Amino acid sequence: MPNAASPPSPPRRPRGLFLGLATADLTSAVEERPAPNTKVTAISQSLRGGGPALNAAVAFAALGGSATLFAPVGRTALSMAIREDLAEHGVALVDLADLDFTPPVSAITVCTADGSRDVVSADGAGFPLRLEDETWDALDWAAQRCDVALLDGHGGQVALEAGNRIAALGSARVVLDAGRWRKAFSRLLLAADDVVCSADFIVPREADPLERPADGPTIGAPSRDALEAIAAFGAGAVLQTQGAGAIRGLDDGRPFTIDPPAMARVVDTNGAGDIFHGAYCLARAQGSSAQEAGERAARVATFSCGFEGTRAWIEPWQEERAW
Template identity: 40%
Template sequence: MFAGISTVDLAYLVDNYPAEDTKTQALDQFIGAGGPATNAAVAYAALGGASTLVTAVGTHRLGDLIRNDLSAHGVRVVDVRADSDHQPPVSSIVVAESAATRTIVSLDGARISVEYDHRLADRLSGVNVVLADGHYPVLAAGLCERACALGIPTVLDAGRFKDSHTALLPHIGSAICSAAFAPPGIAPGDTDAVLTYLRTAGVENIAITSGGEPIVGLTGDREFRIDIPETRAVDTLGAGDILHGAFCYYTSTGLDFVRSLALASEVASFSCRFFGTREWCTRLSELPGRGTPRPEA
């Protein structure tokens, strides 16, 4: 089960970033559902898992685009704001092919009020991993607290530190952070301090990602380092989200934290070969060594 924000992603592929106050002809265009938990849910389903996304979509016409895209990619949607006419956040994205980088302008989910409904606990039956992206903190904390009580592993996708993480971390078993994750008083990039902070908060398994640099982390008393597979990157959009979804898939098959991360990094690197966050799903036959177990989430 994946819990978090759903956006409408509108991405353009260009040779180079446009100059200010110019018009640019795009090489390609992608429109689909986005957001950390959303892309992770799609990745989990693409690898063969049964995936559920708990999010806020609502009745706005843009919500149909989100629902249709997720349905087409095998993700079940639980809409906790099904009666709301709010407009889903729209992310405008420019991907520069020459640099294999992306620039994003977007609203987060702060304008959408999302609470935790205790009836959601009934949907945890049969679930073997819960991931939260932290965008709807009350929802995330409620689901993760209940999952912990039921013995279900919980995962946090922690890009940048949010104040709401303080209440969420006691209910998190595994945290996968970006190098930009910097709690108060800790400088960005201070890996040792971040590891200490998260371990003190009660997180057992911790990983810090940094694009194409090695993943470093701590599981139990063991420190580890995972080298990222080399790839000819076209687009890094959603690569971190895809890594989280793939990690959930592999850990659901019974693999340990480090092995699951290593395999997930291969999937995330593979996804960077293609523009947008969906084409890689159709090219999985080109990914060597992909397993076939089908866990539930």
């Protein structure tokens, strides 16, 4: 008898490596912000994982990818809330922290009337200064097997070494999340294939390879247009998000513009940028061009703003939308 045909193997899930910040996010939703020295009652409150690298990893996994997060988390009570959140959403964790490490807390207030949010955070305080050899081995192993690696700029020297190692291996597309200028970016930008920056991101003139003044640095002076200044470091694709406004981009020097979808009602914008980055990484891992990836990511990020919190969008998207 002829052998029965073997069932086709399921397609391999895109793999993503995410290195950067993990926070414990305490989020309160309110109908209106309190006036100074007053109190309001929250509509809801939650405690879960947050931070740009973590939220991007969750979005990547929610959209069908296999995500591994390299971040300091630890094993304190706050750490366990982060670990439970990652486990619930299928994100593997390589912990960069000592056992007694306490993750930074972000206190977030979301006004449901317009979706705006206020954040008070320790901004990555306590990130380790160095990693053990076995952790570097784990990062090298993951980098050789993933399609895309995102760094959010947190971690100082650790982030710099990680970016250089991942770029040198050449297996993964290196995506840099550039929310606002950090000292590490002057070298991290050299390792990036793609850069997604915010409207607040400005390359200082003293860091710009083509704009350094001959008479020495001018501290704090902005460089030329952010897209061109970032591209001068060597990134092939650069995108700049502007909240609900148009996304500007360069792809191998070719400019493009993306208009995000309109929304009937915005409930919560917190984490939308991180979700954009995770969706962008997945689209790039699947072979989309920078412009196509930006368009796909904009649809997901916009959709997420219609739900309260950084996770409530996932199930409705999976039920109603085809990625």
